Amino acid sequence: MDFLLDMKQKGDFSSQEVREQVDTFMFEVRPDRSDFPTADQLNEMKYLECCIKESQRMYPPVPYIERTIVEPVDIEDGRTIPVGTTVGISIHMVQRDADHFPEPDKFDPDRFIAENCVGRHPFAFCPFSAGPRNCIGQKYAMMEEKTILCHLLRNFTFESVQDEALMQDTMSYMFVLRPTKGVWVKLTPR
Ligand code: HEM
Known part of the structure; x- marks a missing residue:
């Protein structure tokens, strides 16, 4: 670029x-391979998209962002955030808010089926941030994830050999979210 x-x-x-x-x-x-998905096929993979979004909700790759306040912002109770303040936004906590996502610690891709998104606050799910400085690569990232997952799922079956509770305890939040002890899955060739 x-x-x-x-x-x-x-x-x-x-x-x-x-x-x-x-x-x-x-x-x-x-690659000119018939098993490589086209852009149209990727668009049709609606449920895979729900699964990716639910993963991004529970484990946002960028869990925390900051913004500097450039004009006074009025919040609840007549309080104002003054200019120059650095505000931290925990994408991780926003996306685990039970008001927007009931049973927030449960992996449930159906939350992202179109009819279940109706009425949800537009910023309740914001793995790519929001507003004028949101991620310019978000569409590309989704296509890339779909392409890789599609390829893997066609060639292997996956079995989790890791407890969800262990995942929660082994996350590192240094700029991007990383599993400190890996993500353990058993792959079997199809
Ligand atoms: C799942 C993958 C990705 C996630 C979760 C993600 C998330 C984010 C987030 C949260 C921001 C805002 C950062 C902030 O406000 O401080 C951001 C910004 C940005 N992202 Fe991504 N991103 C992803 C993939 C990509 C890809 C593939 C590209 C490029 C092809 C990309 C390019 C950028 C750029 C250039 C910005 C800065 C935009 C600006 O400041 O105006 N991202 N991303």
């Missing part, structure tokens, strides 16, 4: 040409 944007700045590429190049990287150079 840096290279492409340099080219654009020098006037060698238009925005449209940069876009086409990125499209090319993402799709046209994919």
Whole structure:
């Protein structure tokens, strides 16, 4: 991207040409294999998307972000957050709020079926942050995760050999969420 944007700045590429190049990287150079999903097929994988979203809800890869207040913000009880304050936002805690996600510690992909999302606060689920500085890679990230999972699920069956409670206790929150003791699954070739 840096290279492409340099080219654009020098006037060698238009925005449209940069876009086409990125499209090319993402799709046209994919291996010519019939078992490799196309963009349309990825869009149709609705339930896989629910599973990925539920994983991102329970284990947000970026669990914590900060913002600097640039204009006074009025909150409840007449209190105001003054300019210059650094505000911490725990995406992890927001997404485990029982008001928005009943039984928040339960893995339940059905929460993300379209009809179950109706009326939910737009920021209740925000693994890619929200507002003008949200993640520019979120659509790409979802396609990438679907592609990799689809490939793995077609070739292996998965069995968890780890207790969910152990997962909760072995998370490291250093900028990105990481399992400190790995994620233990048993793969069997199909
Ligand atoms: C599951 C994967 C990903 C997650 C959970 C994620 C999450 C986030 C979050 C929460 C932010 C906001 C950070 C903040 O406000 O301080 C962010 C920003 C950003 N992300 Fe991602 N991201 C993912 C994948 C990607 C990918 C694949 C790309 C690039 C192709 C990308 C590029 C960026 C960029 C450039 C920003 C900064 C945007 C800005 O500051 O205006 N991310 N991401």
